Structure formats: C-alpha cells, structure tokens
Amino acid sequence: MYQLLKQIAVTGIKTEPYPEVDESLRVVGERLQADILASFAGALTIRHVDAGSCNGCELEINSLNNPHYNLEGLGIRFVASPRHADMLLVTGPVSRHMEVALKRTYDATPEPKLVVAIGDCGCTGGIFGESYASCGRVSNVIPVDVAVPGCPPTPVAIMQGILTAIRARKK
Amino acid sequence: MTNEGGTAAGRQMRMDGLDIEFEALPGAVRAFHAEVNEAQWLEGCRAVREQGGRLVALWGGDARSARGGFIMRVALVAREGLIILMLPLTGASYPDVGAVFPAAGRMQRATRDLLGLAATGADDERKWLRHTAWEADQFPLRKDFVSGRRPHHDLSRELNAGEPAAPRVTGGRIPEQTTFEAPAPPLDAYPFVRVAGEGVHEIPVGPVHAGTIEPGHFRFSIVGETVLRLEQRLGYKHKGIEKRFEGMPLADGVRLAGRVSGDSTVAYSWAYSMAVEALATVTPPPRALWLRALLLERERIVNHLGDLGFLGNDAALAFGLAQFLRLKEDCLRTHHALFGHRYLMDIIVPGGVARDLEPEGMNRLRSEMNALEQTVMLLKSIYDEHAGLQDRFINCGHVTRELADRLGLTGVAGRASGQAWDMRVEYPCVPYTELEVRMGSHRNGDVAARVAVRFDEIFESLRLCRMILERLPLGEIATAIPGVPGGRFGVGWIEGWRGDVLVALETGDGGRVARCHPHDPSWQNWPLLEQAVLGNIVPDFPLINKSFNLSYSGHDL
Numbered sequence: 001m002y003q004l005l006k007q008i009a010v011t012g013i014k015t016e017p018y019p020e021v022d023e024s025l026r027v028v029g030e031r032l033q034a035d036i037l038a039s040f041a042g043a044l045t046i047r048h049v050d051a052g053s054c055n056g057c058e059l060e061i062n063s064l065n066n067p068h069y070n071l072e073g074l075g076i077r078f079v080a081s082p083r084h085a086d087m088l089l090v091t092g093p094v095s096r097h098m099e100v101a102l103k104r105t106y107d108a109t110p111e112p113k114l115v116v117a118i119g120d121c122g123c124t125g126g127i128f129g130e131s132y133a134s135c136g137r138v139s140n141v142i143p144v145d146v147a148v149p150g151c152p153p154t155p156v157a158i159m160q161g162i163l164t165a166i167r168a169r170k171k
Numbered sequence: 172m173t174n175e176g177g178t179a180a181g182r183q184m185r186m187d188g189l190d191i192e193f194e195a196l197p198g199a200v201r202a203f204h205a206e207v208n209e210a211q212w213l214e215g216c217r218a219v220r221e222q223g224g225r226l227v228a229l230w231g232g233d234a235r236s237a238r239g240g241f242i243m244r245v246a247l248v249a250r251e252g253l254i255i256l257m258l259p260l261t262g263a264s265y266p267d268v269g270a271v272f273p274a275a276g277r278m279q280r281a282t283r284d285l286l287g288l289a290a291t292g293a294d295d296e297r298k299w300l301r302h303t304a305w306e307a308d309q310f311p312l313r314k315d316f317v318s319g320r321r322p323h324h325d326l327s328r329e330l331n332a333g334e335p336a337a338p339r340v341t342g343g344r345i346p347e348q349t350t351f352e353a354p355a356p357p358l359d360a361y362p363f364v365r366v367a368g369e370g371v372h373e374i375p376v377g378p379v380h381a382g383t384i385e386p387g388h389f390r391f392s393i394v395g396e397t398v399l400r401l402e403q404r405l406g407y408k409h410k411g412i413e414k415r416f417e418g419m420p421l422a423d424g425v426r427l428a429g430r431v432s433g434d435s436t437v438a439y440s441w442a443y444s445m446a447v448e449a450l451a452t453v454t455p456p457p458r459a460l461w462l463r464a465l466l467l468e469r470e471r472i473v474n475h476l477g478d479l480g481f482l483g484n485d486a487a488l489a490f491g492l493a494q495f496l497r498l499k500e501d502c503l504r505t506h507h508a509l510f511g512h513r514y515l516m517d518i519i520v521p522g523g524v525a526r527d528l529e530p531e532g533m534n535r536l537r538s539e540m541n542a543l544e545q546t547v548m549l550l551k552s553i554y555d556e557h558a559g560l561q562d563r564f565i566n567c568g569h570v571t572r573e574l575a576d577r578l579g580l581t582g583v584a585g586r587a588s589g590q591a592w593d594m595r596v597e598y599p600c601v602p603y604t605e606l607e608v609r610m611g612s613h614r615n616g617d618v619a620a621r622v623a624v625r626f627d628e629i630f631e632s633l634r635l636c637r638m639i640l641e642r643l644p645l646g647e648i649a650t651a652i653p654g655v656p657g658g659r660f661g662v663g664w665i666e667g668w669r670g671d672v673l674v675a676l677e678t679g680d681g682g683r684v685a686r687c688h689p690h691d692p693s694w695q696n697w698p699l700l701e702q703a704v705l706g707n708i709v710p711d712f713p714l715i716n717k718s719f720n721l722s723y724s725g726h727d728l
Binding site: 052062 | 302303304305311316359378379381382383384385386406407408409410411412414415426427430431432433434436477490493494496497499500503513514516549550552553556557722723724727
C-alpha cells in the first residue's frame, strides 16, 4: 500500500502535460464546460457504439479517459445504456449486421440527442466503403451532427468533435 | 523425417509416414505447400496433430475460372514449419477437419457462409458469419456474386427458417440437461443451444456492449450467479474485407490489411508485406526488417500496457488503469513524433518501411524505454502484492493445459496455459533469427497467468527493442516491388501481440489480388473463452474477457 500511494504521489497530476496540446486543450476545456453547463445541466453522457470499425477508433476513445486527456474531468462520461445518454459516439463503417442494432440504439436514446461519427470510416465509409456487407458512413443509417475524420482521429480531435456537436446544438 | 535442402523455393520436402510431396514456398516464412486429395487432406491433418502440431487457419477459394472448381486450404504448424494443404474440390464439399482440430469448426462454418463449401461430417452446421446481409443461397466470395442485391430487413420475417439446428453437445463441462430451442422470432434468429433445468435462466448481452468495446453477442445460461454455459454469436462486424481485397493492386492491399484489426496493425501490415515479398521473390533491406521488428515489439508493449491497466480496472483497482494508460499514452506520443502515427499504421509497406528512424529518435526511444521498464517493474510489484487484485485474478477464468491443447489455444492466452507457441522463437524470420527471443509462459491458465505472461512479454520486448537499437543495420529502408504475374500464392506469418497472424495471398489478372485471407488468432481463442468462463460468476466475465482481449474485427472480417 505504501508503494501504491508513493507511486500516486510521484506520478503527480498528468492531465495536460504536453505544451503544444496543452494550450488548445485548456481552451477547449473551458468552452466545453461552459457549453455543457448551458445545454446539458453540467454533465454530458455518451454512449459509444462500434458499428463495424477496425477497433482503431476504440483505442483512441479509450485514450480519452487516460490521465492526459481526462475527459471525465470535464463532466463528460461514458454510460452503459443509450437510455442514459445525451450523445452517441459512433465508429466504423456501419456493417449491415450492425445496422438494426445501431438504429435501435439511436431510437433508445432520449431527445435531445446528438450523434458524432468518429473516424474516416464513420465520415465516408473509409477504406471499407459500401458493399454487400457495409452500409458505408454512419449518416447513411442514422442522422449525424458532427463527423470527425482521422484514421483513427486523435483524442484531441475527438474532444473537439464533441464540443462542436454541443455548440451546434446551442444555436 | 527428411527435409532436403531447407526452405529454398521449389525444393521438395516429405513428412514421415505421409505420402505427400511438399514444395517449399518462397519468402521469409518456412512454409511448405502441397496439392492433396481427400484422403491425404485428412491424413495430413491427423499426422500433424499426432506430431503435436496445431491448426493455424482454414479457408476456401473460388478457382472455377483457373482450375474449373473450388479449392480449400488448411494451414498447419508442424515440426518442419508451416504446412499448407490445398484440396481441389470436384463439387462443393470437403472432408471435415473439425474432428481432428476442433478450432476448424467455426472456420468451416464461415467458409460455408462465404463460399457455399460444406464440411462433410461436421457436427455443427449452423451459419456463423452470415446474419442478414445476404441470403443463404448467396455466397459473397464466389466470383459471380452480385454485390448490392441484399434483402431488406423485414422485422416480421423468420430469417432462419430451414437453418440447421443447434448441434448435440457432448462431453466437456456442459450440464446434461441440454435441450435445443425453437427458433426465436426477430431478425437474425439463430438457434442457440438452450440449457434447461430448475432455476436456469439466460442473460443475453450485446451486440452493443456496456463499454467502449466491439460488438458481439454473448448468451449466458446461469444458475444464481454461476455460469453454466456461454455461447457466442459473432459476425456483427463483418464488413466484407476479403471481398474488398479482390482486384486491389498488391501495393494498395497493405492499407486494408493494416485495418483488419486496428490494434494489430503492425502485425497485419508486416504479414501482408511478407506475403507480397514472397510473391515477388524480393527481400527487403536488412534495416527495414530490423525496423519492422522494432515496430512489432513496440505494438506488443503498447497493447500489453493497455490490457494490464484495464485488467486492474476490471478488478476495481482504478489506480492501475490510470498508471498503465499514462505509460501507454507516452509511448503513443513517441510513435507519433518518430513515425507520424500513434498506432504505427501504414509504416510497414511491401518492400520495406515508409519511415526511417533518426539517431535522435533512437536516443528518445532508449531513454523512454529505460524509464518505462522501471515504472512497469514497480507497478508489477504493486499488482503482485495487492491482495484484492490477486484474489480476483487467481483461479479466475481457468483454462487447463489439456483443454488449451485440444482446442488449439494460441498466442498470449495459449502461453499462459502451457502452450509453448511463439513464432519468434520456433520459426523466426529476420531479425528474430539473431535475437534469441525468450518465450514468456505460465502453466496455471487463469487470469493471473495471463497477467504474468503480459508482464514477462513487456520486459522481453523492451530487451529486444534495446538490442534492435544497438544493432540496427545501416542502409536503405525499402526496395522496389516488381510486377508479379498472376496465379502465384504466398504467405506471411507474424507473431503479433495477440498471437500469430497469417496472411495468405494469391494473385490474379494483372498481378492484382485475386484472393487474400487474413487470419487472426482470435479465431482459435474465442471458443476457449466460452470454456474459461464456465463455473465462474457473471461479474467475473468482464475480467476474464479482458484477460483474453480478443479481436472482433479480425475475426468477423
């Protein structure tokens, strides 16, 4: 236990350790919190749906909760059920086999809801495109507010996508 | 056993007690290929099994235009190396391999879904990768498949009318009162094996899971909290990768290969490039090969760090998640700075690598890895001494050595159950031939063992990275790939962080990809997860699942 506590103390606070990302992150953070306060009573909940990705985007979504990005520190939290969610974060080209599950998840999310499509595949279908097995981009299946390109997009880009969706909602 | 002339392309090889003449395939993999008849197909599999070998992959192809029929291939690991048997079919069926290698079962079901080729005598004839995207009489990997024709989702329609029923399950640890359910009504109705008895109920989970993970369906049959049976239904992520490969220029295919399973992008892009280089009989410059190994070991380190963090978190030690994800993030940022991509996608290309490593980058890697090693050692001692964590890890999700051997458990999970398979040790390619990899292994086969193997492998990979940086040859980082004629077949085989990744490649008209089969070790390991969870309680499932950390995308293709 001593070692564990010592390691926590030695590690310190790692959030925003990166100079060039630091500034942009801080700005994003301030705006984001203000917007979340205004639109979603101080907390935004996200349900992630992998609709057929290669799992690269999932790695970066997981990174959002590491100490460097500390998404939860902004009042943004991932939840287990679409019924608890304000936003769907959807990755992948939508495989035909996930089409119905995605639609049902969308229907189960209460209004007002936001959808952010993540990654080149979510934006355009990416390298997988449209085929017998793939519906292509997310907006072919459910309405999308914001699409974040990248293969995979960086955690900062994903955070900015979330912010942009919230701003769009405010207008 | 005679192996006349090593692996030089075109040389012959024979296995004891087997009347099959193998031809060595060109390339970096110690691989042998033989065209066989139905009797030899089974004899070959049995001979390898008796030797103590295992099944790597099984797949089919539509060779009707070139040879007038379909073909089946099976890749096996034998003492000599990778053995590939090719069986030309006269009709649309072939002898079942599942009786010899149970791991073949799902691969055979997938082959039926995609090509309409049936394994005669298989005990489970249910569909596997096909849900609702195409009809039972359509076969996407046949060359005459018309893409685009697809059924509309009719929620009222019974989609599995006429589907084969669930098989009779015998042996294993499955309860005796097993009955077979009538088809459930909606959508992709799939006949799950139903467990009946007093107090038994089912928990359906997925395809959309309660976390940031990939989609799949798990059907638990439980009494109280104890799991009596788990049945997986995968294929939700099937996005037609194998079909997408068809007709691609060889050079372009590497981007797609690198996205079969994003967390193993280095392993896949290396395996694919290795296959292309075998087809073109080209050897990349030594510096490129050593850099590839550096990238592969870095990928292993990064993934193991993430897994160790999530394993701590799933056992309620959030400290572990924060610490390991912090270390992982530092590594990813180093990758971005040195190679331009956090996960090292598209750095390995046919012929070599796309980015060189400068001396200052090497220094950064060295100092980063020294610090990383110290911190991981400290975290390991914290994990080892944390009573609450060890209580959750030890004896949880147990897979015995015998079961692992019978069902063909491979990769990290296999090594934790006494399956000493590591291609970097047994069939090393350059530069592993000069690195003398020490295999991480454990016999207990529980979550604790899978954690221990991951720690061992991080330390070993750090050692390998240091050696690579010390001995990195100078010179070019890529060589040109000449045009490849049609009708050639080659393989790439790489020990990725999860297990061995195989890419089998065939060229067609104009030297383009005619057929590419990427094989993920998750195929072998998913069925073992069904076994590992038996007798455990439901809340331990996330922990057990994470300790395997299998790829859905790499499996569903």
